Amino acid sequence: MDEAKDQKETKQLTGEKTEVGLVERAKETAGALKERAVEEAKTYKDPQQTQVWKSIFRVSHERSDPRNRSLAILSNVFLHLHPAKINRDAVRYQYTWGMGGITFYLFIVLTFTGVLLMFYYHPSKILAFRDILYLEHDVPFGKLLRNMHRWAAHLMVITTWLHMFRVVLTGSYKRPREFNWCVGVVLLVLTLLLSFTGYLLPDDQLGFWAVTVGTNMARATPLLGHEGPFGAQLGLTPYNDVRFGLLGGSIVDANALLRAYIWHCIGIPLVASIFMAVHFWRIRKDGGISGPAPVMLESEMKVPKKK
Amino acid sequence: MDSGPNKETSVAVAESPAGPPVPPAGKVPAKAVAAKPPAVVVESTPEPPVNKMRRRIVWYSIAGFLTTCFLMFVRFFLPRAIFEPSSTFKIGFPGDYALGVDTKYQQMYRIWVDKTSDRLFVVYARCTHLGCTPDWKASENKFKCPCHGSGYDSEAINFEGPAPRPMDRAHVELDAEGQIVVDTSRLYKWPKGEKNEFNDPGAYIPI
Amino acid sequence: MENPKAHSRRNKLIALIVAVVLIGLFAYSVQDWHQLWKIVSAPDNVPIVAMLFLVPFFTWLGIKQAIQNDHLIGDLETDPKLAKTHHRKVEPWRPGWAKELHVWPYLVRIEFLAAVIVTVILYVWSITLNAPLEEPSNPNLTMNPSKAPWYFLGLQEMLVYFDPWIAGVVMPSIIMIGLMVFPYVDSNPLGNGYYTIKQRRFAVGMFGWGFLMWISLIFIGTFIRGPGWIWFWPGQTWDHNTVVFDRNRDLNEIVAGWGLTFLNSQPWKAIFGAIVVGTFYIVGGLFFHWLMMRGPFRLRYLRSSSELRQWATTPGQFERKLLANTSLLQYLTFQFFAVSVLLAMPVKLFLRLVFTIKYVWVTPWFNI
Numbered sequence: 035m036d037e038a039k040d041q042k043e044t045k046q047l048t049g050e051k052t053e054v055g056l057v058e059r060a061k062e063t064a065g066a067l068k069e070r071a072v073e074e075a076k077t078y079k080d081p082q083q084t085q086v087w088k089s090i091f092r093v094s095h096e097r098s099d100p101r102n103r104s105l106a107i108l109s110n111v112f113l114h115l116h117p118a119k120i121n122r123d124a125v126r127y128q129y130t131w132g133m134g135g136i137t138f139y140l141f142i143v144l145t146f147t148g149v150l151l152m153f154y155y156h157p158s159k160i161l162a163f164r165d166i167l168y169l170e171h172d173v174p175f176g177k178l179l180r181n182m183h184r185w186a187a188h189l190m191v192i193t194t195w196l197h198m199f200r201v202v203l204t205g206s207y208k209r210p211r212e213f214n215w216c217v218g219v220v221l222l223v224l225t226l227l228l229s230f231t232g233y234l235l236p237d238d239q240l241g242f243w244a245v246t247v248g249t250n251m252a253r254a255t256p257l258l259g260h261e262g263p264f265g266a267q268l269g270l271t272p273y274n275d276v277r278f279g280l281l282g283g284s285i286v287d288a289n290a291l292l293r294a295y296i297w298h299c300i301g302i303p304l305v306a307s308i309f310m311a312v313h314f315w316r317i318r319k320d321g322g323i324s325g326p327a328p329v330m331l332e333s334e335m336k337v338p339k340k341k
Numbered sequence: 342m343d344s345g346p347n348k349e350t351s352v353a354v355a356e357s358p359a360g361p362p363v364p365p366a367g368k369v370p371a372k373a374v375a376a377k378p379p380a381v382v383v384e385s386t387p388e389p390p391v392n393k394m395r396r397r398i399v400w401y402s403i404a405g406f407l408t409t410c411f412l413m414f415v416r417f418f419l420p421r422a423i424f425e426p427s428s429t430f431k432i433g434f435p436g437d438y439a440l441g442v443d444t445k446y447q448q449m450y451r452i453w454v455d456k457t458s459d460r461l462f463v464v465y466a467r468c469t470h471l472g473c474t475p476d477w478k479a480s481e482n483k484f485k486c487p488c489h490g491s492g493y494d495s496e497a498i499n500f501e502g503p504a505p506r507p508m509d510r511a512h513v514e515l516d517a518e519g520q521i522v523v524d525t526s527r528l529y530k531w532p533k534g535e536k537n538e539f540n541d542p543g544a545y546i547p548i
Numbered sequence: 549m550e551n552p553k554a555h556s557r558r559n560k561l562i563a564l565i566v567a568v569v570l571i572g573l574f575a576y577s578v579q580d581w582h583q584l585w586k587i588v589s590a591p592d593n594v595p596i597v598a599m600l601f602l603v604p605f606f607t608w609l610g611i612k613q614a615i616q617n618d619h620l621i622g623d624l625e626t627d628p629k630l631a632k633t634h635h636r637k638v639e640p641w642r643p644g645w646a647k648e649l650h651v652w653p654y655l656v657r658i659e660f661l662a663a664v665i666v667t668v669i670l671y672v673w674s675i676t677l678n679a680p681l682e683e684p685s686n687p688n689l690t691m692n693p694s695k696a697p698w699y700f701l702g703l704q705e706m707l708v709y710f711d712p713w714i715a716g717v718v719m720p721s722i723i724m725i726g727l728m729v730f731p732y733v734d735s736n737p738l739g740n741g742y743y744t745i746k747q748r749r750f751a752v753g754m755f756g757w758g759f760l761m762w763i764s765l766i767f768i769g770t771f772i773r774g775p776g777w778i779w780f781w782p783g784q785t786w787d788h789n790t791v792v793f794d795r796n797r798d799l800n801e802i803v804a805g806w807g808l809t810f811l812n813s814q815p816w817k818a819i820f821g822a823i824v825v826g827t828f829y830i831v832g833g834l835f836f837h838w839l840m841m842r843g844p845f846r847l848r849y850l851r852s853s854s855e856l857r858q859w860a861t862t863p864g865q866f867e868r869k870l871l872a873n874t875s876l877l878q879y880l881t882f883q884f885f886a887v888s889v890l891l892a893m894p895v896k897l898f899l900r901l902v903f904t905i906k907y908v909w910v911t912p913w914f915n916i
Contacts (some may be wrong), residue, residue, distance in 0.1 A: 125655050178413075196606055202755045230697065239691050240682045255716075286687070327741025335737060
């Protein structure tokens, strides 16, 4: 064996290239490469240590110590809506009922299902009704999607009201949260308007007459409606009053449908998103979820100095 | 749900143990914490092994649900029925056409009817370069595509410009009355260097 | 601690008996179960039926916690030493326990669970119940009855009692502004962040009354109003050929009929109406003032007329403190919205449905 080695070395030193030497060198390189491959493969066994993973998830996923638990929230663009820590008793839904969060979740569901429905809907008098039938019969999962959109909308109105009810019962509109309450009232109105504009879009008897009745009330607006108090005196007619502005005409027709569509899909969602952003921001700035807070006694109330 | 938060003891809250802890009105938890705050802080307890199975079931169910949703999402974009004009239509009798190129149905169906001495065929008026509609230049006896200048002879065979192959021909056949029935959803091609489909039975009507 | 338990058991029994009797009476009065089922099962009415269960459930949940807190408050008020050392919450806490929990995982996982449950409910609901789609819109043919979506039925019902410009524009605006003004007129600092009834009887009562009215209007609009917007009791068949002869009169006509015939012409009509509405606001204001100054009411007062009189005439101590803390602007703002919405609505409803009075104030430009 040694002799063979010596022989090989001599041959190498003398620069002789023999076939045997080449093959052996190839084998060596292959062996070295294989060892390296095995070594590197070992590191991929734990995907959480790879560069790809670490570049996406900047924080370790072993979330059992306080620092990582906080970082899980603080370093995530979606989750950092929440603070890192909250009142221990607010975690259970008995206090908050979770209705605000559920309302927001339903808004996301509605946006997603709504966008999908938009792929098959033309806001034209000729096509709108037909498109709903098309969705229900010729589009795979179209019926499910339409149903989900409608029921999520109804559910969202209910959860908004339950949320408002809860806020009143827990007094969470009191200082310093008064402004956030007002933003919430605006959001309630926007939710109802979203529901109302969406109601017309199928262009069926149900939607058509609901919107007719609704917008007919607009023509009775004082000062701005042609049938309201002092409207006629101000020169308002069915062709220039506030109802005309809403419908884009004096009747609920093609223009009204298109306007309802745009309000429903773009106008009001944009405005609602802005108000929601303010609403969530103020929740954090006003101190997070209001409670359950320690009870205050009547004797601890401050009395004004005057009396 | 209750046991988790109640057991969590975080980094020592500086609460001086002033006398025995006062039990709050209402429930008293089974394990009362001693008067001294604990020295070592542990948030998580060692997990019993059975939790891993539960966890796996939950994650797989979620993954399954989301996958199903994704598949539904994809399928949603492929309607089962569409409303497009029919690709099959009639264009009269072979005797109605003179020799050469007839542009009568170019606007209505995007085809030219071409009659030669031995056959009648229908050319689909789509340039094989990038899909524009060429013009028939009768005075020059050629089709010229305005987009990039591809030129085709009177039988729609390309001879100049970037077109890679002759214009396609639509399927033609005679119905019971002898009328020509065209089907533009079935096209015959002659790609360069490959099989010439123009002589296949449905590609022309022999006269 | 035996007595309270026996009391509550007795109370629960009484409540059960009352509920059974009411349900029995209702079931007896229903003549047409099919009609009732048709209304209740209409897909677009399902949310209201759901609300009929959800609202009482959540009301109960809130009241339960309020009662727990009120007991704690009672304990703390009677024992000052306890008040100093207690952590002031019904939920358990010991020194050494963290006052805050990490959002990850404790809140995030329960939110995830809620999302999953809502999604499941939504899927099941969407698979089993189909969204309604009626015939294509036809401007020349109105369905009967023609109803707005259920969350607007409250407004549509109000159209019976008020002209469109009030029911459709003015009232909703006042309601919306009144809601926004709510936190600013509430000068009570107690109850900020916990359920309580004892410390916030008036605020919770006012909002609860408004909420209840809103839901009642929707209930009437959904289940009671049938073809022609005619009143059908639940279980009565919706007969499309029913004709109702409304003997609606204006208030000034009624009073004119008592001898003051000049009230049948302008401008006396308008002046009379102004006086009526003005008096209404004053009387209403006095009523709300009296209401907000009442101390806690105990059922046992009903057994003793002297205690009842005492309660009715003497303001509560706490309420007096609250009034002292309330500015004039807060007080007047509250009164305006309370009388205009919380009192005007039921009064107008009552006048219209029971006394068939249409307008209380008739002018050449508007009618109320």
